[in-house]
Amino acid sequence: MIFPFQLSDEPIMTSVADILKSKPQAVVHTTTPSTTVFDAVKLMAEKGIGALLVTEGEQLVGIVTERDYARKVALMSRSSRETPVRDIMTADVMFVRPDQTSSECMALMTENRLRHLxxxxxGKLLGLISIGDLVKDIISEQRFIIEQLEHYITGERA
Structure with missing residues (x-):
């Protein structure tokens, strides 16, 4: 019998491009540095998301997250209606390329305590992946491997 996939020390990994293609919505929500934190948080709440990319024209200049709001506005007694996003955003944004693997992204996110990449x-923004996207991908890969192993064990063809 031919084994349906090759076993190796390296797990099967999806590329970032594949993860972006599998997302139901490819929309990346953005804001500007001059937008008030209140308006940015309001947009996150409306869209059910935890981060906004901060852009000036086509240029990515930062990222603002719910964590930024909690730590840099709420805990510092700032006014979200008066504070611009530029004052709380992370300007040095880590990013990934579409050819990188989910494993590389997971390592980067874990090491740097990030939830969004x-x-x-x-130099062009193609999308945004979250830790949730990666977890969903890993679960899907594991489900596939389990199904293949079940077929192998029972002698059924997939």
Whole structure:
């Protein structure tokens, strides 16, 4: 019998491009540095998201998250209606390329305690992946491997 997939020390990994294609909505929500924190948090609440990329024109200049709000506005007794996003955003944004693997992204997110990673190619923003996207991908890969092993054990063809 031919084994349906090759076993190796390296797990099967999806590329960031594949993860972006599998997302039901490819919309990346953005804001500007001059937007008030109140308006940015309001947009996050309306869209059910935890982060906004901060752009000036086509240029990515930062990321603002619910964590930024909690730590840099609420706990510092700032006014969200008066504070601009530029005052609380993270300007040095880590990003990934579309050819990188879910495993590389997971390692980067875990090591740097990130929940969101912009996807960039040639200086252009292509999308945004979250820790939830990666977990969903890993679960899907594990489900596939389990099904293949069950077919192998029972002698059924997939």
């Amino acid at each position: 912009p996807v960039m190619a040639d």
